[in-house]
Amino acid sequence: MDKREIRKSPYDIKQGKILDVKQMTEFEKSFKIALHGGDLLDHDPGQFVMVSIPGIGDAPISISSSPTQRGYFELVVRNVGKLTGALHKMEAGDTVGIRGPLGNGFPIRLLEGNDLMFVAGGLGIVPLRSLINYVNDNRRNFGKVSILLGCKSPTEMLFHEELSHWEERLDVNFSVTVDSAAPDWRGNVGMITSLIPGVTLDSKRTFAIVVGPPVMYKFVINELLAKNIPESQIYMSLERHMKCGVGVCGHCQIGDSYCCKDGPVFCYTKVKNNIEAL
Amino acid sequence: MKAKVAFFDFACCEGCQLQIANIGEALLDVLDKIDVVEFREVMSEKSGGDYDVAVIEGSITTKHAIERIKEIRSIAKVLITIGACASIGGVNGMKNNFELPEIKKYVYGEDEKYFDSVPTMAVDQVVKVDYYVHGCPMYVPEFVTVLKHALMGLPYKAPEKSVCTECKLNENECLFDRGLTCMGPVTRAGCNSWCVNNGNICYGCRGMLDDPAKTGQIEILKKHDIPLEWVTNKFNMYNKAKDVKENENE
Amino acid sequence: MENLVILKKEDLNDFVMQIARTKKVVAPVRKGVKSFAFEEVTSGARIDLDYTSTILPPKKYFLPQKETIIEYDKRKKEWTPTLYSEEIVLFGVHTCDLFGIQCLDIIFSENPKDFNYILRKNRILIIGLECSNYCDENASCALMDNQNPNGGYDLFFTEIDDRFIIHVNTYHGEKLINKTGLCTKADKRDVSELRLLKERKRNVFKNEVDIPYAELKPLFVNAMKSKVWDEIGEKCVSCGNCTNVCPTCYCFDIIDDINLDLNTGTRTRVWDSCQNGSFAEVAGGENFREDRGERQRHRLNRKFNYPVSKFRRYFCTGCGRCTRACVAGIDLKETINALIEEKKGNENG
Structure with missing residues (x-):
């Protein structure tokens, strides 16, 4: 087997530095995150990112701040799984991996x-x-x-x-x-x-x-x-189990649509006859 | 600081601990991460009750064992069961096919009254278990995976898939197609279909799936013309302990 | 005719040995009593040319069961997208499996392009093998129109009497032929015998199910609420064999492995199956395809319905593997027939 680095991978991850963590309720925390080197996330409202912690994995998290909010973005995370549990243990100054923004966002x-x-x-x-x-x-x-x-x-x-x-x-x-x-x-x-x-x-x-x-x-x-x-x-x-975030892995599929790529935002006309959607 | 790990055995053949001793080179990496403070099979020192992680081999078959496992649980921050005996009761569970007085008499004869014995139980039928390493003997790669999860404080659960899933990925010819009766369809995966890869059938040593799809299983027996008793008998070889009710042995 | 060459059957062994000197050659070999698998060979001796579709399709070389996509180092906070690949000559691929590889090519070439797949694929040379007869009764290659090749290979072998007539389809294939120095030019007799074989095949391969190709999609579109799915759901044990053996199933999971140093490790892509109970479950616990019947419906819609709208082709190759691999006896042709029967029933009142 030969090994090589892939320069352009849909799975490439950027470093995100946690600037601030705030406890919102018993189960939710809010994280302010800035991309490494001052890069802008440049997202549309309604898009999401995959958050990575090495050794634990990644999970889709919707972006809860507006793109008009410059310099950082906010994620509000409920502690329900392996990744979110580990994220809840992190503090300001820690680094997470960020992939995205992904999905279509609101029109x-x-x-x-x-x-x-x-x-x-x-x-x-x-x-x-x-x-x-x-x-x-x-x-x-x-x-x-x-x-x-x-x-x-x-x-x-x-x-x-x-x-x-x-x-x-x-x-x-x-x-x-x-x-x-x-x-x-x-x-x-x-x-x-x-x-x-x-x-x-x-x-x-x-x-x-x-x-x-x-x-x-x-x-x-x-x-x-x-x-x-x-x-x-x-x-x-719509919420589904997203894994790859680029419309391939199949986990988030709703009938013929991929929630991660064709969605997560859908018009009612698009999904009303989709037996798996609502 | 390295975690202090103690190995304890109950009713078992100590074959799982032997698996650990036989890990080979990877064992050095493992030992780099933990301090083994008690391991009867490879060292004479005792922990003196000072340990963080208890690794348990063997099933619970006596009142004394019940007390002992409770004490271990009260000390250990993390408790890991290794092998079928500790994780699901294992072959010792075959005892439960008989009435207790009857089997005691059969085994111990006249001296039966001197021996303390209760129906066989898996460790989690007595105390809470944090991690399971399944198999008879335990599957070493799963032990390493569990150890890593335990050291990182992450939960680990064996995949909720049947052995068939892994067996097919290993491109084994299906044993049902060869006219054999295999426990693969009802048995929890995670062993990489170790037995079938080596020319054996699956005996169900990793325990039953949480949801084995009963109607589908009956369909499998129908397709291959196999009576249900054949399967239950074979499956009971490792899985009889699960019939013991909670607090039955208290 | 220029792109046809001849290899004597007695020279196949030398042909494989020559290639195997510099490249990994994989070919169908016998596995167990009546099964077959693609495995590495170093000569022609173990190759079984008269094989029934292998347990796993050749997708295992294009999309490995477990594949590193990223290597990470926690201390450096670095994730490096990584590819492990090797040069492979894939010998003896049936036409159904050639089509399966073409389907995967489409999926992983869509934007964003999957370079792990594309770069690995570019290092695999594909040698097809003509089927002059059915593998077994489970195949439905004529229904899917895959009994003849539609490209997707570098070289294509047709076995006739004491020789192979080889169609040289690419420059890579031509180079390989020239390197072995074992092939001669085909003549008129070869060409006419090849034509005869194709004609004979027309009488051998006949649509195995009573429905025309174009009607398959509407059949599935209108069967979303069919009772057939409940019946199959009752039989299914969710082992995922049907998807693992499918040449066009490519669903995967992404999993982090960590080394014992607890700092370095790999992010891997591993085969997953929509038949797994938790496949469509979200972290909060909601399961969007809890029922086994729904999962089977989804699997077959991914073959006969959804890809047709997107890529104008079915994603069933007709290889028959899902039927062969189902330990509970769920049979693709029976399922399609049951849907046809139900449709007729509905139409008649």
């Missing part, structure tokens, strides 16, 4: 000039935050913006400071609901679907962007269709 050019309704369930806010912050940073390019957020309980809520900022902004219509809460919770209690009927919108020019756990999509989409939002204006980001 920003298509969204510009239109009204936007963001629907985030649970951890869905993590990739969606990238787009929400991008929109807020380029606010005049978009029409009406509403953000609907749902999670299990107030203690699982992420990005507290930002949420209250969104709540205060006049150019954003923000509402939140939790499945259950202690008596001191003053907000809504109920499923995320309960927030949708109350939103006033111009269905012709509204794009809905939905991200949440797999069980959520069917119910939310039904509510959106009931509001007369056209199928072609409903976008969602």
Whole structure:
């Protein structure tokens, strides 16, 4: 066997330096990461990276900061597996491997000039935050913006400071609901679907962007269709088991589509007849 | 600081420890990472109860063994079972095919009352096990993999695939096609189909898959015209201990 | 005619020995009682020209079961994309397997290009071998139209009586022929005998299933909710044999191995199977293809449906390996027939 180095490999990894780690909730931490040598990640909202730790492996993590945030990017990670467990043990100053950005991201050019309704369930806010912050940073390019957020309980809520900022902004219509809460919770209690009927919108020019756990999509989409939002204006980001991140290894396949390459962002029209999608 | 590792044996043939002694050159790399403080098969020193990692060979077959393994567990930060006897009960489990008084009498005769004996159990039927190295004898490459995971503090679980998966990758001719009855389809992989590579059938020494797909297994027997008892008898050779209920021996 | 040469069968041994002096030669040899495998040979003695498809297809040389893609060093925080490869002459490849290699070529040449595959492939010289008859009853090469070659080789051997008629398809193949100095030019008689054989094959290879080639995709597209998948799911034990032996299955996992120094190691690409229970499971525990029937449906849609939209070709070669390798007796032709029957049933009421 002869050995050689491959200069251009889809599996090539860049060094990412952890600048800061913040505990968000009991299970989630937020990592600020900068690429080695000041390189920019140059991602689109909705894309993801593969994070590597040598000897442990890699895992797909969605980018939760907007590309308008320069100098570093943010990953919010729940401790659920081998790689994320090891990542949670890392500190500022440590180095991880970064491959990406990967995936298609949200169709920003298509969204510009239109009204936007963001629907985030649970951890869905993590990739969606990238787009929400991008929109807020380029606010005049978009029409009406509403953000609907749902999670299990107030203690699982992420990005507290930002949420209250969104709540205060006049150019954003923000509402939140939790499945259950202690008596001191003053907000809504109920499923995320309960927030949708109350939103006033111009269905012709509204794009809905939905991200949440797999069980959520069917119910939310039904509510959106009931509001007369056209199928072609409903976008969602799907979660699957990504390994190679470049549309080959097969793990993330949804029918004939690869979640990592053709997605993770899909238009409802593209997947509504795909038996494996929703 | 190197981890202090102690090897202990219970009811077994000590063949798994022999496998470790026979690792060869790679053993030097292993010893570079750990301090062996007790290993009856290769050294006379004792740990005196000072160890981080306990490596256990053998199944639990007496009340005394139950107490001893509990004590080891209370000291060890990490407990690894090696081989079929410790990991799933192994051949000692064949004892469980008989009523205990009957088998004691058969083995010890008149002196039966002097011997303490309980139905055979795997170590995890008594205490928590952190890592398993399966096989009879244990599969050495799996031991090295487990050791590396333990040293890095990472979890390790044998693949949830059947021996058939690895056997096919080794391009062995399927033994069912040769008219033999093989335990490959129900047995947990991770041994690189060691036995079949060397001309033997699989005896199921690594234990049963978590989900062996019962209806499919029956289909295999149908296709090859094999009675179910043949398979259960063969499989029980290593896997009888799993029938012992929790706390049955307490 | 210029690109046809003749090698006497009695010279095959010398032919292989000559090549094996400088290159690794792999060829079909007997494995066990009635099975075959591609293995390294140093002469013609062990080569079995009359072989049934090998247990594993030649993909094992193009996409090794376990392959280093990166070498890392934790202390230096460095990951180095790496390729290990060697020069191989792959001898005696059936036409179904030539097609299988062509399918893999497409997949790994898509952007982003997989240079581990491409650079390794470039060092493998492929010598095809004509089938004048079926391997066994499990093959469905005529259904998939793969009983005759469609390129994909450097040299192609057709055995006729006491000689091989060799089609020289590439310059690499020509160089190899010239180096051995054992071949002579083909004449008119050879050409006409070759034509006769092709004609005879037309009567030997007939579509093995009652459905035309073009109808296969619609059959699968409309069978997403078929009961056939539940029936197969009941039989399947998820051993993954069907995918491991498939010449066009290329799903893989990426795994980090670490050396005992706990600092250096390799990231490897290893064969994986969509039949494994956890194949489509995400870290949070959700499993998107939990049911064995769904997994089998997915496997066959990856042969008869999805690649047709993307690459305008089926990814089934008709080699029959999945049927041969299934210990529970799941049979490809039976499955297709069951889908056809179900479709007829639905159409008739």
